[in-house]
Amino acid sequence: MLYSIFPPEIVFSEVNPIEAFPHGISQETQGSSHRPEVRERLEEVTIDGVRILAARSASGRARIVRLLSTDPAHYLDARFSPGGYV
Amino acid sequence: MTRTGEQTEPTEADRDAQPAVDPASSIESVRETGQIAPVRPHRSDLHCITIIGQIEGHLVLPPQNKTSKYEHIIPQLVAIEQDPSIRGLLIVLNTVGGDVDAGLAIAELIVTMSKPSVSLVLGGGHSIAIPVAVSADYSFIAPTATMTIHPIRLAGLVIGVPQTYEYLDKMQDRVIRFVTQHSRIKPEKFRELMTRTGELVRDVGTVMVGAEAVEVGLIDQVGGLSDALAKLYELIEARSAADAADTRPRR
Numbered sequence: 001m002l003y004s005i006f007p008p009e010i011v012f013s014e015v016n017p018i019e020a021f022p023h024g025i026s027q028e029t030q031g032s033s034h035r036p037e038v039r040e041r042l043e044e045v046t047i048d049g050v051r052i053l054a055a056r057s058a059s060g061r062a063r064i065v066r067l068l069s070t071d072p073a074h075y076l077d078a079r080f081s082p083g084g085y086v
Numbered sequence: 087m088t089r090t091g092e093q094t095e096p097t098e099a100d101r102d103a104q105p106a107v108d109p110a111s112s113i114e115s116v117r118e119t120g121q122i123a124p125v126r127p128h129r130s131d132l133h134c135i136t137i138i139g140q141i142e143g144h145l146v147l148p149p150q151n152k153t154s155k156y157e158h159i160i161p162q163l164v165a166i167e168q169d170p171s172i173r174g175l176l177i178v179l180n181t182v183g184g185d186v187d188a189g190l191a192i193a194e195l196i197v198t199m200s201k202p203s204v205s206l207v208l209g210g211g212h213s214i215a216i217p218v219a220v221s222a223d224y225s226f227i228a229p230t231a232t233m234t235i236h237p238i239r240l241a242g243l244v245i246g247v248p249q250t251y252e253y254l255d256k257m258q259d260r261v262i263r264f265v266t267q268h269s270r271i272k273p274e275k276f277r278e279l280m281t282r283t284g285e286l287v288r289d290v291g292t293v294m295v296g297a298e299a300v301e302v303g304l305i306d307q308v309g310g311l312s313d314a315l316a317k318l319y320e321l322i323e324a325r326s327a328a329d330a331a332d333t334r335p336r337r
Contacts, residue, residue, distance in 0.1 A: 001185065001186045001187070001238065001240070001257060002183070002184065002185060002186070002241060003183050003184070003185075003189065003213040003214040003238045003261070004140060004182050004183030004184050004212070004213050004214065005182050005183055005210075005212040005213055005234050005236070006140065006182050006183070008241040010150075011140065011147060011148075011151055012147070012148060012241075013148065013150070014148050051158075068158050068162075070133040070134055070135050070162050070165075070166060070175075071129075071130060071133055072130045072132070072133070072134050073129055073130050
């Protein structure tokens with residue numbers, strides 16, 4: 001059961017959210033139905049005990065998308081900068 | 087990694103000349119010699135959980151949703167409670183709401199933690215984020231942050247019988263009871279805000295900005311990061327003073 005200010009037609013749309021909700025999305029995301037960051041396959045990896053959400057590129061490299069750690073110190077560690085490769 | 091490509095391979099002397107704490111040199115040492123990077127110089131005694139996007143529960147949401155997942159946050163809360171080196175928890179919320187069960191589960195865990203917790207609502211803390219925001223020992227809201235209270239609704243096939251309404255009311259009561267137990271707002275006031283008309287576009291409910299959430303008693307104080315951290319340290323000090331005074335064995 002969803003209790004959210006986003007309408008279910010946006011949350012559950014498998015298609016481009018613009019089509020489902022043409023007036024509610026900001027201008028800069030329009031016309032980007034094939035946004036690569038959305039279509040990437042994300043996987044969780046653990047490096048030195050730090051959980052990372054990474055996107056696997058075609059070449060097999062894993063790019064850091066998001067840290068799942070709760071330790072603020074991990075966010076200062078240059079190895080775990082989002083956008084970097086693991 | 088953000089290192090530039092034009093850098094030449096450092097010589098042995100170059101590497102020795104670099105200070106030991108330089109993160110670039112530690113990466114270099116892993117690359118060159120396979121050594122493990124030096125121990126992190128800083129270890130925080132506070133941990134921070136950031137809840138963003140939709141709170142994801144029973145359903146894996148389609149990829150256009152940015153989500154905070156139940157299965158990430160629940161074990162993190164357990165780990166924070168168990169780790170003796172962690173003294174407090176900061177919860178940062180910028181979320182549009184999400185799964186009722188997952189939101190309430192997270193809120194119930196935070197409420198029953200023995201370690202001090204402080205929440206900070208930034209941007210938005212809507213719908214099911216409200217129980218999460220009030221579940222901390224003390225809550226802050228940024229002056230520009232918003233919180234939307236609106237009725238729970240059913241998606242998909244809804245059978246038009248009185249029982250449907252009763253079921254919805256029961257689900258709503260779970261949220262109302264939790265919020266009113268853990269904040270200063272009264273159930274009647276919360277219900278009134280939830281069903282108010284003329285405030286939201288295409289919906290029933292109320293949106294509150296910064297100080298308004300404090301006025302109705304939902305949030306304790308308007309503030310920012312330094313206020314939240316100062317309060318958290320204050321709670322930690324109070325807790326350790328109480329622990330020192332209490333000589334009984336801890337449960």
